[in-house]
Amino acid sequence: MSQVKTLNEFILDKQHDFPFASGELSRLLSDIGVASKIINQEINKAGLVNILGAAGNENIQGEEQQLLDVFADNKFINAFRSGGEVCGIASEENDDFLPFENESSRNGKYVVTFDPLDGSSNIDVNVSVGTIFSIYRRISTEGPAQLEDFLQKGTEQVAAGYVIYGSSTMLVYTTGKGVNGFTLDPGIGEYCLSHPNMKAPEDGRLYSFNEGNYNTFSTGLQKYCDWVKEEDASTGRPYSCRYIASMVADIHRNLIKGGVFCYPATAGSPNGKLRLLYECNPMAFIVEQAGGIATTGHERIMEIQPTELHQRVPALMGSKNMVGKVLEMINQYD
Numbered sequence: 001m002s003q004v005k006t007l008n009e010f011i012l013d014k015q016h017d018f019p020f021a022s023g024e025l026s027r028l029l030s031d032i033g034v035a036s037k038i039i040n041q042e043i044n045k046a047g048l049v050n051i052l053g054a055a056g057n058e059n060i061q062g063e064e065q066q067l068l069d070v071f072a073d074n075k076f077i078n079a080f081r082s083g084g085e086v087c088g089i090a091s092e093e094n095d096d097f098l099p100f101e102n103e104s105s106r107n108g109k110y111v112v113t114f115d116p117l118d119g120s121s122n123i124d125v126n127v128s129v130g131t132i133f134s135i136y137r138r139i140s141t142e143g144p145a146q147l148e149d150f151l152q153k154g155t156e157q158v159a160a161g162y163v164i165y166g167s168s169t170m171l172v173y174t175t176g177k178g179v180n181g182f183t184l185d186p187g188i189g190e191y192c193l194s195h196p197n198m199k200a201p202e203d204g205r206l207y208s209f210n211e212g213n214y215n216t217f218s219t220g221l222q223k224y225c226d227w228v229k230e231e232d233a234s235t236g237r238p239y240s241c242r243y244i245a246s247m248v249a250d251i252h253r254n255l256i257k258g259g260v261f262c263y264p265a266t267a268g269s270p271n272g273k274l275r276l277l278y279e280c281n282p283m284a285f286i287v288e289q290a291g292g293i294a295t296t297g298h299e300r301i302m303e304i305q306p307t308e309l310h311q312r313v314p315a316l317m318g319s320k321n322m323v324g325k326v327l328e329m330i331n332q333y334d
């Protein structure tokens with residue numbers, strides 16, 4: 001039987017590659033793993049306990065918070081606040097960033113931005129949801145986090161990743177040296193390396209667009225949606241539309257099978273729907289590290305200078321040649 005490598009063993013091995021590393025990033029990644037296991041347990045039994053449905057509040061983006069959004073947000077905040085490595089966080093569910101004032105964390109080296117539960121409209125119907133996170137080194141020199149610590153370009157990410165609570169639960173992350181995926185073994189309660197060095201296929205036959213919004217897409221995107229449906233054996237068309245409406249699950253599938261995901265600007269959402277700091281940047285880091293492309297359609301997502309915590313940007317990411325084809329249509333028609 002081949003040797004199983006747990007997430008913590010893997011993180012420690014990587015830490016040994018850097019003789020002067022202090023271990024804080026390793027501890028932080030491992031804290032994320034622990035918090036996600038607690039959330040995983042709660043999601044697994046969500047239909048049994050009274051945790052499905054709306055929390056009765058709206059977040060700053062005017063979206064109805066689900067009970068599990070709030071639960072997951074609190075679990076991660078508590079893990080980060082007590083871990084000592086993080087001096088503050090920003091999340092989808094909090095209007096403003098949270099600077100940590102407690103003695104053990106206020107001088108932590110890092111800040112984290114995260115979407116505690118992505119695709120939360122899918123929870124009630126037992127479809128995959130996720131958690132997305134980005135880790136940045138702080139800019140401010142000491143004390144609780146300040147706004148400037150969060151408004152950093154995606155190129156400054158030290159690490160990023162996601163957890164997918166699906167038919168199995170996986171944690172996938174990068175520190176800028178490739179992408180590795182770990183599957184939670186429920187028997188031993190540990191994430192184990194199952195997808196080493198993940199690479200996005202350069203081509204694919206899956207497109208993930210919410211085509212219900214077709215009439216509000218730009219001409220270039222409409223032309224692409226028409227093109228994928230044409231019969232052409234040489235390019236394997238028609239392609240298949242796969243859209244879960246959980247960004248994590250849509251991008252995870254496309255990373256493995258090859259595909260393109262797009263949430264563009266629409267008439268109703270002129271900057272798109274997805275948030276730069278805790279959805280687009282972390283997923284872009286993963287996609288690029290797996291050999292794919294992540295763009296707004298006009299610029300590289302990770303090079304955008306954020307101006308607001310909850311800023312939205314159009315997102316187009318996935319297999320290199322498939323994103324390339326969409327860009328060709330955008331350049332030709334828009």
Ligand SMILES: O=P(O)(O)OC[C@H]1O[C@](O)(COP(=O)(O)O)[C@@H](O)[C@@H]1O
Binds near residue numbers: 119247
């Ligand atoms: O239902 P739509 O408009 O297609 O939007 C789906 C998108 O919205 C999201 O659910 C937003 O995430 P949250 O659930 O974290 O708000 C993405 O995961 C997904 O890609």
Ligand SMILES: [Mg+2]
Binds near residue numbers: 117
């Ligand atoms: Mg989300």
Ligand SMILES: [Mg+2]
Binds near residue numbers: 117
């Ligand atoms: Mg969310």
